[in-house]
Amino acid sequence: MDITRKIIRMHGRNVVKRATSAIPDGQDHIIAASRRQSYSAKREAHSILGVSLPPKEIIDDLLEEYFDSVHWFSLVIYGPTFRRQYDSVADGYAYQSQKGFLILLATVLGIASWYRAETSVSNSKFSNEDWGGWRVRLFAVAETRFLELMDERSLASLQTCLLLGTYHVYHGRPNASLALLGATIKIAQAMGLHREPIRSGSDENEERKRVWWTIYTWDRFASITYGRPLGINDSDCNVSLPADMNEWARPQTENQQGVLICFSTYQNQLSKLYIIASPLIETIFGLRMSSIGKESFTARYTELMEDVSRRLTNWCDQLPTSLRFNFDYDIPFEASLEEKVYRRQALALQLTYDNILIILHRPIMARQVDSLCRSSPVPTHDVNTTWPTISTTMSENLPENPNFSSLIDSSQQWWAAAIRISCITKLPNTAQLATDSHLVGFLAIILFNSAIVMVVYALSDPLSNRAQEAKRNLTRILRLENLLGKRSSLSQQSGVILQDVIQLLLDCETQAMLGPACGGRSLNEETAHSSSSLASYQSTVEDAPHVSQSTNPQTNSSSSTNVSTNPSMDEMLRLNESLSFVQKVFFPVNDFDDNWATPIIPPTQQHVSFGNNSYSNNWSPANADGFENSESYPEDFRTVDNGIYWIWEAS
Known part of the structure; x- marks a missing residue:
C-alpha cells in the first residue's frame, strides 16, 4: 500500500x-474516523466506554498509586504526555477519538486499584473504598474490547496490551500474558516502532521508542521465563534507545511539592542488559531441541558464553551509581520517594542480571540430564531407594576431552548468582519495598530459581558445609516466598513447590547420613562384612560427606574408578545427578502415581519477621510450628504451571 x-x-x-x-x-478506519470526529462535540466518557470511570478524586488517588508502584518498573507510558491527555478528559467529557486513551486510562486505574487494595493506606481518605470492585470493572473495559484494541493501530492500544500482559504474568494468568505479548509485537511492527523515526526529538517519537523498548525487554524476559523462542530478532530493528528525561513522579500542586525523577535511565540499562544476553538466549532456543551433537553445542556455546560474560562484566562496571545495588545497606522506611525509586530499580537490575547468569549457565551445567532422566526409575518416597548415577551414562554423553575448567567456572557463577539473589532475604525493608510494588511477582520467580540452584548443590553433596549454607538460605527464601504469596498467586504456588523440593532435600540428607553405615545392604550383610580392613573403614568415613544419591555399591565402586582421579569431573557428575533428582518433583513421568504431584508437606505459615525488623501491614511472626492447615489454601494454589519453570526441565 x-x-x-x-x-x-x-x-x-x-x-x-x-x-x-x-x-x-x-x-485504519478508526484512525480515519477519529480525524473527522476530533472536531465534533465532546460526550460523556461513560457513553463512549459503556461504563463509568471512578470520580475524579479517586482517579487522582489511583494515578498517584500507579506512578508509585508500577511506573518505575515498567515504563509503558510517558508521564508528561499521559498527564496532558488525562487533563483533557478529567472533567468526565471526551471526544470519540479519545476512546483509545480512555481504555488505557481504565487499565492504568485497574492496576492501581489492585495495588491500593493490597497496601495499607491509613492516611488515605478513601481507605474504605471497594478497590477490588473497581479493579474488576476497570479491567473489564479493556478485556471486553480486546479485538477492538487489536484492530486499532495506536500507541494507546499498544500501551493497554502491554499493561495487561505485564500484570497478568505476575498475577495468575501467564498464558494470557504470553499471547498478549505476541499480539503486541505484531501491532508494534505494523506501526513501524522497530524502525528509527525519521524525525527525532519530539515527545511522540520518544514515547514510541519507550514503548518499543518496553516490548523488547518483555520479549526477552518472556523467552527466559517461558522457555520459548524470541519474538523479536535484533537484526530486524534499528531504533535507538530513548533519551534520559526527567518526569514528575508527583506533580506540583498547591498542596504538594513536585518530585522530578529520571526513570528512563533504568529502562535503558535494562535494555542494554538484554541486548548483551540476546545471542545466548537465541542460541539456547535455536539448539536446545535440535539434533546438534553435544560436543558441537558445548564448543559453540562455551565460546559465546565467554564473550557474553565479558560484556556482562563491563555492563556492571559502567552502571550509574544510583542503579548499583548495595547489599550492605537496607533502605529506611522514611526514605524519600526518589531514593525508594532508585533502590527498587537497582534491585530489579541486580535480580535480572543474576537470573540471566543462572539461565545462561544452565545448558553447560546439565546438557546430559535428558539421557539420565530417560533411564531413571519411577521415584518413591523411600529413603532407601537406589537412584541411578550419571556416572554410568557419562561416557556416551560427554565429549572425549571436555573443557572442565569452563564447567567449574559455570558452576561457581551459578552458585554466586544464587547467593546474591538470596541476600535480599537479609534486607527486610528492601523486601517490603519490592513487595508493595510491581516487582512482587518478578521477585518471586527469581527467588525460586535461586532456591533451586542451591537445592541442586545441596543434593550433590548433602553433608557438606555448602549444603548447610544452602539450607539456611532456603529457609529465608521460603519464608519470603510465603510473604510474597499474600500479594501474588505466582508466589504462593512457587512456595508450595519449593516446600516439596526442600522435603526432597531433607530425605536425601537422611539417606546420605545413613547410607555409609549400610551401603545398601541389610543389617545381616553388614555384620558379615564387619571384618573389613581398617583402610576400607577409613575410606568409608572420609567419603561420608561426599556420598551421592545412589547407594548402589556396584555403581559407586565403578564410578570411583573413573571419577576419583578427576575432582572437577566428580563435582560435575554430582551436580548433574542432583539436578535430575530435582526434576522428579517438577516433571514426573506419565505413568507415575498421581500422589507424587501432591505437596509432601503442608504450606508454610504466611507470616514471618526477619530478625528484629517486622514487616508492616499486620504481618505477624510465624507460630512455633511454622505450618498451618493446607486445606485453607485455595485449590488453584496447590499446583503451578511447570512451563514457567522450564529451566529445571530435563532438556
Missing part, C-alpha cells in the same frame, strides 16, 4: 479518502 499511495499522490489524489481498511497495511 505504501507504493500505491506514492503513485496516486504523484497525480494529485489522496488515497486516504478511499476506504482501505480491509486491505493489509491499509488505512
Whole structure:
C-alpha cells in the first residue's frame, strides 16, 4: 500500500479518502474516523466506554498509586504526555477519538486499584473504598474490547496490551500474558516502532521508542521465563534507545511539592542488559531441541558464553551509581520517594542480571540430564531407594576431552548468582519495598530459581558445609516466598513447590547420613562384612560427606574408578545427578502415581519477621510450628504451571 499511495499522490489524489481498511497495511478506519470526529462535540466518557470511570478524586488517588508502584518498573507510558491527555478528559467529557486513551486510562486505574487494595493506606481518605470492585470493572473495559484494541493501530492500544500482559504474568494468568505479548509485537511492527523515526526529538517519537523498548525487554524476559523462542530478532530493528528525561513522579500542586525523577535511565540499562544476553538466549532456543551433537553445542556455546560474560562484566562496571545495588545497606522506611525509586530499580537490575547468569549457565551445567532422566526409575518416597548415577551414562554423553575448567567456572557463577539473589532475604525493608510494588511477582520467580540452584548443590553433596549454607538460605527464601504469596498467586504456588523440593532435600540428607553405615545392604550383610580392613573403614568415613544419591555399591565402586582421579569431573557428575533428582518433583513421568504431584508437606505459615525488623501491614511472626492447615489454601494454589519453570526441565 505504501507504493500505491506514492503513485496516486504523484497525480494529485489522496488515497486516504478511499476506504482501505480491509486491505493489509491499509488505512485504519478508526484512525480515519477519529480525524473527522476530533472536531465534533465532546460526550460523556461513560457513553463512549459503556461504563463509568471512578470520580475524579479517586482517579487522582489511583494515578498517584500507579506512578508509585508500577511506573518505575515498567515504563509503558510517558508521564508528561499521559498527564496532558488525562487533563483533557478529567472533567468526565471526551471526544470519540479519545476512546483509545480512555481504555488505557481504565487499565492504568485497574492496576492501581489492585495495588491500593493490597497496601495499607491509613492516611488515605478513601481507605474504605471497594478497590477490588473497581479493579474488576476497570479491567473489564479493556478485556471486553480486546479485538477492538487489536484492530486499532495506536500507541494507546499498544500501551493497554502491554499493561495487561505485564500484570497478568505476575498475577495468575501467564498464558494470557504470553499471547498478549505476541499480539503486541505484531501491532508494534505494523506501526513501524522497530524502525528509527525519521524525525527525532519530539515527545511522540520518544514515547514510541519507550514503548518499543518496553516490548523488547518483555520479549526477552518472556523467552527466559517461558522457555520459548524470541519474538523479536535484533537484526530486524534499528531504533535507538530513548533519551534520559526527567518526569514528575508527583506533580506540583498547591498542596504538594513536585518530585522530578529520571526513570528512563533504568529502562535503558535494562535494555542494554538484554541486548548483551540476546545471542545466548537465541542460541539456547535455536539448539536446545535440535539434533546438534553435544560436543558441537558445548564448543559453540562455551565460546559465546565467554564473550557474553565479558560484556556482562563491563555492563556492571559502567552502571550509574544510583542503579548499583548495595547489599550492605537496607533502605529506611522514611526514605524519600526518589531514593525508594532508585533502590527498587537497582534491585530489579541486580535480580535480572543474576537470573540471566543462572539461565545462561544452565545448558553447560546439565546438557546430559535428558539421557539420565530417560533411564531413571519411577521415584518413591523411600529413603532407601537406589537412584541411578550419571556416572554410568557419562561416557556416551560427554565429549572425549571436555573443557572442565569452563564447567567449574559455570558452576561457581551459578552458585554466586544464587547467593546474591538470596541476600535480599537479609534486607527486610528492601523486601517490603519490592513487595508493595510491581516487582512482587518478578521477585518471586527469581527467588525460586535461586532456591533451586542451591537445592541442586545441596543434593550433590548433602553433608557438606555448602549444603548447610544452602539450607539456611532456603529457609529465608521460603519464608519470603510465603510473604510474597499474600500479594501474588505466582508466589504462593512457587512456595508450595519449593516446600516439596526442600522435603526432597531433607530425605536425601537422611539417606546420605545413613547410607555409609549400610551401603545398601541389610543389617545381616553388614555384620558379615564387619571384618573389613581398617583402610576400607577409613575410606568409608572420609567419603561420608561426599556420598551421592545412589547407594548402589556396584555403581559407586565403578564410578570411583573413573571419577576419583578427576575432582572437577566428580563435582560435575554430582551436580548433574542432583539436578535430575530435582526434576522428579517438577516433571514426573506419565505413568507415575498421581500422589507424587501432591505437596509432601503442608504450606508454610504466611507470616514471618526477619530478625528484629517486622514487616508492616499486620504481618505477624510465624507460630512455633511454622505450618498451618493446607486445606485453607485455595485449590488453584496447590499446583503451578511447570512451563514457567522450564529451566529445571530435563532438556
